[in-house]
Amino acid sequence: MNSLMQGTLDSLILRTLAREPRHGYAIARYLEQVGGDELSVGEGSLYPALYRLEGKGWIESEWRPSELGRRAKVYRLTPEGRERLETETARWKAFAEAVGRVLFAED
Secondary structure, three states, X not given: OOXXXXXXXXXXXXXXXXXOOEEHXXXXXXXXXXXXXXXXXXXXXHHHHHHHHHHOOOEEEEEEEXXXXXXXXXXXXXXXXXXXXXXXXXXXXXXXXXXHXXXXXXX
């Protein structure tokens, strides 16, 4: 994954889980499918972020059988996580608009 602003991966994970519960591999694949190679997330970044988000109470997990019949830890968004996602989405929108004004300003 390219270097992102602190908290960006957390927001991307929360957004992914807002769609539906997923296990870690499915989260990584979704980010890669939607964001392309720019959002390729390795296990060394993904799983610490998932543990951090779970520790904050923004996601929760349970063991379930996977599509292949193996046990997989499936994560889902909590109500607190949904609130956090809304807050972070609004911040990102304001930030992106401000950066855009500077980058595309005509002098």
